[in-house]
Amino acid sequence: MTLAALGDWLKTHQPGIRRLQWSVVLVYALLVGLPAFLDLPDRAQHLWNSLTLFAQFVFWGLWWPLVLLATLLLGRVWCGFLCPEGMLSELASAKGLGHSPPRWMRWGGWPFAAFALTTLYGQMVSVYQYPKPALLILGGSTLAAIAVGYLYGRNKRVWCRYLCPVNGVFGLLAKLSPLHFKVDPLAWGQSQERHQPLPSFNCAPLVPVRNMQSAAACHMCGRCSGFRESVELSWRSPFSEIVTVAGHKPSSWESALILFGLMGVALGAFHWSGSAAFIALKQALAEALVEMGILWPLEATAPWWLLTDYPQLNDVMTILDGVALILFILGLMLFAGGALAVLILAASLICGTARVWRSFHHLVQALIPLAGAGVILGLSALTVSILKSEGIVLPAVAEVRATLLGLAALASIHLGWKILALYAQGWRRLAAMAPMLGAVGLGTAVWGSLFWS
Ligand code: SF4
Incomplete structure (x- = not known):
């Protein structure tokens, strides 16, 4: 299977991806939610006989480092295929009020402020060590994602685009990903001139796909793959975006x-x-x-x-x-x-x-x-x-x-x-x-x- 065909396969297998996302929601709820209601483990307990210790290891010791590594190597596949917050926010937005994101939400400083404040607060309450703070921070973030989804956008991930505390970090790492959806704006324009009726697609994280040059905001969901014969999953040099694209729109934040x-x-x-x-x-x-x-x-x-x-x-x-x-x-x-x-x-x-x-x-x-x-x-x-x-x-x-x-x-x-x-x-x-x-x-x-x- 070629890479382009893999991109198209993702587009045609969205129901399967949705089922995968639901299974992650269940595992996530189990690992983050359940330990908060159990007694804290004593010193005689181990990974294999304490759900709390097992969840701590899986969540912070395996899951998060692997999510960051995957983003670095494959782009934001975690966001597109697995993240429970993004999926629940998008679902809520399908049934929600559909308001436009307000101006304060589109403030460019959120990726920095949300990351810095969450990291600092996480250390104050020892989020890596104890299940209650983990539930408070991660569960609170999930509830906020659902609420924002319900209030803003229609079938969109407004939370992920503007407020998610790790959105900025994932965006930076994705710039180094050798895998990306490459867009040919010329082919897009030529296809438009032919006035062909085409099925549309929904880019949930609100990426302006026609002009997309950066992988930072793309969730790699594959829904735009093959659109107007101008979007294709491709390899690139891991350095190309930072050298040739990142200087176009300098961002202080x-x-x-x-x-x-x-x-x-x-x-x-x-x-x-x-x-x-x-x-x-x-x-x-x-x-x-x-x-x-x-x-x-x-x-x-x-x-x-x-x-x-x-x-x-x-x-x-x-x-x-x-x-x-x-x-x-x-x-x-x-x-x-x-x-x-x-x-x-x-x-x-x-x-x-x-x-x-x-x-x-x-x-x-x-x-x-x-x-x-x-x-x-x-x-x-x-x-x-x-x-x-x-x-x-x-x-x-x-x-x-x-x-x-x-x-x-x-x-x-x-x-x-x-x-x-x-x-x-x-x-x-x-x-x-x-x-x-x-x-x-x-x-x-x-x-x-x-x-x-
Ligand atoms: S640009 Fe949007 S629709 Fe296309 S793969 Fe990225 S997130 Fe999905």
């Missing part, structure tokens, strides 16, 4: 998501629990409070839906812990994201082009491989630690991590070099590569310090 979201908030979320700097910050805050005679933040706690609160497992965050956590993650976000931004701005200025901000936003996109690999490796650290606590030691973990991080750094260097060629030649291109190498080196070092510090 996308740059913020890469620099301060993935290389900042996500980095801080993986780092804080094992960080000596976090302990030092907490001690400094505690000493300052004691000196001022304000002692209650050192002892006061909050309900589990605000701060981690499981006294039966000796896992409780005080108000001081919570404040230190927020300050640490925001501090790391400003330090890492800010330093990367300065280095890339320097590269952009060295280019000497009048389009400084355009080249800056374009060059930031070169960090997507590094940011994506970091988040995947960060999540997979949970996989490794859960298995280790069960006595299962995976072989060559350090070597695999070093290889993936190294490959991602090389991909970012390659992208930086290619993008610079669009803005500078000769010595300027070479000189601008120095701060780009600095940015890639810094990014590699901060992710590497998660495993080798």
